[in-house]
Amino acid sequence: MKKNNVLEDGYGRRFYYLRLSVTDVCNFRCDYCLPEGYQSVPKAPDLSVAEAATVMRAFAQLGTQKVRLSGGEPSLRKDLPELIQAARQTPGIQRVAVTSNGYKLPSVIDSWHLSGLDQLNISIDSLDDNEFARITGHDCLPKIRAGIDRALALGIQTKVNAVLLSDGAQARLQQFLRWLKTTPVTLRFIELMQTGDNRDYFASNHLRGSDIEQQLIESGWQLLPRAIDAGPAREYVHPDYAGRIGLITPYSKDFCSSCNRLRISAQGKLHLCLFSDAGLDLRETIRTGDADALAEKVRALIGNKEVSHYLQNGNTGGTQNLSIIGG
Incomplete structure (x- = not known):
């Protein structure tokens, strides 16, 4: 394997983190993403395990240390354990992560663990069973939480993603804080982002993450240093809580200055930014x-x-x- 210098762009940003989408299919109907459900369109086949392995070897040569397998919903691929294993066996890759909606988690988490999974991100926008079902179109929160408990028991570093929505935000925050008292996960509040399909929804539901962040700081939460292969979250800890809280605020000043990640779509296109005009076909x-x-x-x-x-x-x-390139 030929080893090159770390990949760096014209603004001095270095890229240690690859988000590799393995499918754009999703079985959830989240209000802010796919309210009508996934709509199939003609497209090239998804990358095979061998093709994904080639991508990961190439990026490892360029200094990538962390690979996140994302979707759509990656658990819809029956060969996801093989994809995890391919990432684990790539020289230079130190951390292997999966982002999932958790729908199949209890039945698959042990196989993911055996394949070499280090980190798991699960999307939960509300801890209220009824509200969760309304947002996602699936009444399955207890099953997902059981899967998270199993992941923690296996020693997998587990994060929970929650999109910030203005209506009911304070009630949801208090629910999450009660959960974090005894649950050692990192909860990441993600500011709602505008996409081509959700402009009206965004206008009605956007809440700035800085509002929640200030509230946390005033309550004694303290900012942690950021690792070079970490995602974009600013992560906070509190001595009275087993869990942590992260904030991803893409509308904040200089958010892009710390960008350290690139994206490859399930069809093999390089996206230099989540919001680039088009992928570059590789x-x-x-x-x-x-x-x-x-x-x-x-x-x-x-x-x-x-x-x-x-x-x-x-x-x-x-x-x-x-869902197109994994958020």
């Missing part, structure tokens, strides 16, 4: 299995990465919904 190179050639192609393309996502200007790029 499938032909991926199919050759030549990780060196793929790494050089990615290095040549990184100069096209913009300084900002320009969300603050109302730009949503080509992102119609967050």
Whole structure:
């Protein structure tokens, strides 16, 4: 394996973190993402395990240390354990993560663990069973929480993602705080982002994460240092809580200055930003299995990465919904 310097763009940002979508299919109907459910469209086949392995080898050569397998809903791929194993066996990859809605978690988490999973992110926007069912279209929160308990028992670092929605935000915050008293997960509040399909919903439901963050600081939560392969969350701890809280606030000033991640879609397109206008098709190179050639192609393309996502200007790029390239 040829080892290159860490991938760096024209703004001095270094990229240690790859988000690799393995499918854009999702079985949930979340209000803010796919309220009508997943709509199938003609597209190229998803990357095979061998093709995904080529992608991960190439990015490892470029300094990537962490791979997150995302979707859509990655558990809908029956070969997800093989994909996890491929990531685990890639020289240079130190952390393997999966983001999931948790629908199948109790029945699959042991196989993911055996395949080499280090970190799990589960999306839960409310701890109220009825509200969760209304948001997602599935009445399955108790099953998901049982899966989280099993993941923790297996020693898997577990995070829970919750999209901030203005209506009922304080009630949900108090529910989560009670849970975090005794549950050692990291809860990450994610500020609702505008996409091509949710403009009206965004206008009605957007809540700035800075409002919640200030409330936490005033309650004694303290900011932790950020690891080089960490996601975009600012993470807080409190001596009275077993869990932690993270804030992802894409509309905050200089949010993009600390960007350390790139995305590959399930069809093999490089997305330099979640909100880029279009992906850069790498499938032909991926199919050759030549990780060196793929790494050089990615290095040549990184100069096209913009300084900002320009969300603050109302730009949503080509992102119609967050299931397309894993959010």
